[in-house]
Amino acid sequence: MIEGIAHLGLLDDEAIGLDTAALELAALDHPGITLRPYLETLDNMAEQAALHGAAARSARERASVLSDLIAGEHGFAGDRATYDDPRNADLVEVMERRLGLPVSLSILYVGIARRIGWQADALNTPSHVLVRLGPDTAPVLIDPFHLGAMVDTAQLARLLAHATGGGAITAEHLTAMSNREVLVRLLTNQASRAERSGNAGRALTLYQRMTTVAPAHGFGWWERARLELTGGDVAAARASLSAMLEMTRDPAMRAHVSAALDALAGSSD
DSSP, rough: OOGGGGGGTTTTTGGGGHHHHHHHHTTSSSOOOOOHHHHHHHHHHHHHHHHHHHHHHHHHHHHHHHHHIIIIIIIOOOOOOTTTTTGGGGGHHHHHHHOOOOOHHHHHHHHHHHHHTTOEEEBBOOOSEEESSOOOTSOOOEEEEGTTEEHHHHHHHHHHHHHTTTTOOOGGGOOOOOOOHHHHHHHHHHHHHHHTTOOOHHHHHHHHHHHHHTTTTTTHHHHHHHHHHHOOOHHHHHHHHHHHHHHHOHHHHHHHHHHHHHHHOOOOO
C-alpha cells in the first residue's frame, strides 16, 4: 500500500499539496476508501473562505475569516478530552470527527489558506504547532487547536516557555516548516504514540511511510533501522542505515551511522 504515497517522495517540496498529502497518508489506514468526498469538502471550504474573505486584506482580518469558517461554521477544534487518540493525527478521521491535534488542524488551516492564495505556514513551535498567516513583515499567529485564536506575544512566550521547560527559546522554534517537515512531524507524532502504547510494528510502518515521503530526512531512517533491529531484521536495519548514509552530508552524523553499520557487520540475519 505504501506505493500510494511513493510519488510524494519524488515531488519538489513546493509541489506538495499539504492537505492532500496528509489525506493520502491517512488513506493508507483506510483500505478501499475514496478521498473524493474529503477533497470536495476542502474545495467547498476554500470557496467559502474566498467568499467570506474577499474584502479581507490584513493578516488579522484573514485570520478571523479562517477561524470563523473552520472552527465556527465547520466546528473543527482540538481534542482536549482524548488528546492521545490516534484518530487525531489521521486527517480522514479529523475531517469526520471535527477533532484533531495542533499539527493535523494546522494542516487544515494552512491548506485552506493556500488554496485561495493566502500566505500561510505551519511553524516549528515545540509540542504545539501554530500557524503563521500573512507576510513576514506583518504576520499573525493563530492556534488551530484553540479554535483558531490569535496568539499575541505574551501568549507565545508562555507557550514556548512551557514547551521548552523554561529552556532557551531559539529562532528555530518560530521557523516555518516545509511541507515535508510538516508531514514528518505528523508521522512522528503518530509513531511515537504507537511505540509508547507498545505497538512497535505500527511505529515501524509509520517510519517506513516517513522515509518514503521524506527520503532525505535522516531521523526517519535512523528510527526505522532501530525498530528493524529491535525486531530482529538485521538485513533491513543495515539497508536503512545505508540509505541514511547516502542521504547524510554532516560529517559527525556520517561517522555515527558508519559506526553503527560497522557494529552490524558481524551480526547474523
